[in-house]
Structure formats: structure tokens, C-alpha cells
Amino acid sequence: MKVYLCILLLFFLAEINSQTLTSVYFKNNSYELSQNSKTKLDSLSQLKSNLAFRIFGNCDPSGNIELNKKLSENRAYAVSQYLKNKIGSNIKLGSAIGLGIEKQINDNSTEKLRNKNRRVDIFIEKTFAQGEKISRKMLPSFxxxxxxxxxxxxxxxxxxxxxxxxxxxxxxxxNTNLFKLYKVLKLNPTFEVELQGHICCDYENFDGEDEDLGTFNLSWTRANAMKEYLLKQGIESKRIKVVGLGHLNPLVYPEITEADRVKNRRVEIVLLKK
Incomplete structure (x- = not known):
């Protein structure tokens, strides 16, 4: 099973052309790496592209703020030190920061969700020559x-x-194309879709901060704003799923101009049912 996970991870990461993220998880109040975590980190260390890793430790809210901050730092340090002894010269190991409980991605209402906050996120970015950037081909229009x-x-x-x-x-x-989207859904009442939100620029977090709401799920709130618009037009809620994909699938990277950034602040549509 461990060999399978290792191969699957390497396959998933083999074609990195901008950024991706992976996470390792910890037991409550611990910063000791499990064998599964070590296997995943071993796989990362074998990547052959020119990459940069940045590491962010996280916690659930158990205990006081100061202790959680220290625990998240210890988790980030444990991952950084493990990778330091494994990676080749093609991988640059960047910052290892403990965020405490600042950037929780779950609400801690169940033990399963709390477990997902006891983690270290590893941001993996392809390194570019000065002035180099990628520009993905635009998807067909819905x-x-x-x-x-x-x-x-x-x-x-x-x-x-x-x-x-x-x-x-x-x-x-x-506004014009949002109304056209509503018309397509109205004229095709069996259609069910997934709205996938995207952001630009915020490479210190998986997702960006929504300044109006004070939350770190900007890609989701963008997709959800579109859903709310469609609901007001009369489209049934069950026909629309919303997800946030953060900054990990940009159309343009790195974002050098404001036009680049605008292109990445978008929502894409997956057809779930026809």
C-alpha cells in the first residue's frame, strides 16, 4: 500500500507546471512524523523538476494560543528537517513557518475535521527563469x-x-455572461454543474482572504456568489455544487501584470449531469 501511495503521488506531481500543494497529518498534541507521512515526504524528495518547497504548520484549537503556535512551529520544523536530509540540489527548501490556529480550513465541529487541522502544508512551486511564465490554453466556453x-x-x-x-x-x-449562464441552465433543466472558484497572488495560503468576510476561502466565496446569483434567478440549489480551488490552477503564472492577475480571478464550470 505504501509503495502504491508513493507511485500515485509521484504520478500526480510529475507534471507540475506552476504550483500544487500536499499535506501531512499529525496526532493530537504531537509533532512526530508518522510512517505514512515519511513515505509521502520521501516521494516529494524524489521529484526531478526544479522546484521550491514552502512549509506551513497548523493546529486545531485545543490548548492555549501560545502552545498551539509552538506546536505548529515544531510540526513545520519536523517536516523541513526531514526533507532537508532527502532532497536534491534541484529543490530549494524555503520557509518553514508555524501558523498556530490562524489558517484553519475546517470548523473543528467533529474529531475528523479537527484531525485535518493538525497538519503541515507543503506548497510546491516550479521555479522559473527571469521573465518566463506559463499561459494555459483557455478552456471551451460553457x-x-x-x-x-x-x-x-x-x-x-x-x-x-x-x-x-x-x-x-x-x-x-x-453581468452579461452571468445572465447567459442562467439562460443555459434554465433551457437545460437536467443540467447539474460544479462551480470551481480560483484566485490569484496569495502564495502564502492555499486560498486567499476575502476582505469583506474576513475568511480564508476566497475562491469558494467567489463561486458561491455566482451560485447565489443563479438561485435568485430561479435555478434550484441542488443543481449547483460549489468548490474553491485556491491559487493552485492558474491560467497565467507567475502573475507579472494586473491583466495576468485578473485572468486568474475566475470561476470555471464542470458539467456534473446532463
Missing amino acids: LDSNIEMMKVKDTFSLPDVNFIGAKHVWLPNG
């Missing part, structure tokens, strides 16, 4: 695609619907 040719699980773009920085408010020129 609005212009032939309905009969659409396939379940295909991903589509929503052209010209982009967002104000650090907010879940779309730019005014997105």
Missing part, C-alpha cells in the same frame, strides 16, 4: 459550446467573468 457535444465531467470557462482583487464581487462586464 456559453458557446454545442449542448449535444458537451460531456459529463468536462470543464468549461466562463469568459469575461472575473473578480475584484480580494473580493467575491465580479467586475461589471461579467
Whole structure:
């Protein structure tokens, strides 16, 4: 099983062209690496691309703030030291920071969710030469695609619907295509879709801060704002799923200009049911 996990992780990370993230998890009040965590870190150390790793330790809210901060630092340090002894010269090991309980991704309402906050996130980024950047080909438009040719699980773009920085408010020129999206869903009442939110720029977190809400789930709040718009137009809630993918799937990377950043502040659409 461990060999399978190792191969699967290497396959998943083999084609890194910008950024990705993986996490290792800890027992309550511990910063000792489990064997599964070591296996995952061993796999990371074998990556052959030119990469940079940044490491962030996290905690659940058990105990006081000071102790949680120290525990998260110890977790980040344990991962950093383990990788330091494994990686080759092609991988640059960057910062190892303990965030305490500042960036919890779950609400701690169950033990399972608390377990997911007892983690270290490893951000993995491809390193670029000065002036080099990638630009992904734009996905086909959900609005212009032939309905009969659409396939379940295909991903589509929503052209010209982009967002104000650090907010879940779309730019005014997105109104026309949002209304067209509503019309497509209304005319195809069996369609069910997933709205996938994206952000730019915030490479210190998986997701960005929504300045209006004070939460670190900006990609989700952007997709959810679109869902709320569609609900107000009369589309049933059960037909729309919302997820946030943070900054890990940019159209343009690195973001050198404001135009680059605007392109990455977007929502894409996956057809779940036809």
C-alpha cells in the first residue's frame, strides 16, 4: 500500500507546471512524523523538476494560543528537517513557518475535521527563469459550446467573468455572461454543474482572504456568489455544487501584470449531469 501511495503521488506531481500543494497529518498534541507521512515526504524528495518547497504548520484549537503556535512551529520544523536530509540540489527548501490556529480550513465541529487541522502544508512551486511564465490554453466556453457535444465531467470557462482583487464581487462586464449562464441552465433543466472558484497572488495560503468576510476561502466565496446569483434567478440549489480551488490552477503564472492577475480571478464550470 505504501509503495502504491508513493507511485500515485509521484504520478500526480510529475507534471507540475506552476504550483500544487500536499499535506501531512499529525496526532493530537504531537509533532512526530508518522510512517505514512515519511513515505509521502520521501516521494516529494524524489521529484526531478526544479522546484521550491514552502512549509506551513497548523493546529486545531485545543490548548492555549501560545502552545498551539509552538506546536505548529515544531510540526513545520519536523517536516523541513526531514526533507532537508532527502532532497536534491534541484529543490530549494524555503520557509518553514508555524501558523498556530490562524489558517484553519475546517470548523473543528467533529474529531475528523479537527484531525485535518493538525497538519503541515507543503506548497510546491516550479521555479522559473527571469521573465518566463506559463499561459494555459483557455478552456471551451460553457456559453458557446454545442449542448449535444458537451460531456459529463468536462470543464468549461466562463469568459469575461472575473473578480475584484480580494473580493467575491465580479467586475461589471461579467453581468452579461452571468445572465447567459442562467439562460443555459434554465433551457437545460437536467443540467447539474460544479462551480470551481480560483484566485490569484496569495502564495502564502492555499486560498486567499476575502476582505469583506474576513475568511480564508476566497475562491469558494467567489463561486458561491455566482451560485447565489443563479438561485435568485430561479435555478434550484441542488443543481449547483460549489468548490474553491485556491491559487493552485492558474491560467497565467507567475502573475507579472494586473491583466495576468485578473485572468486568474475566475470561476470555471464542470458539467456534473446532463
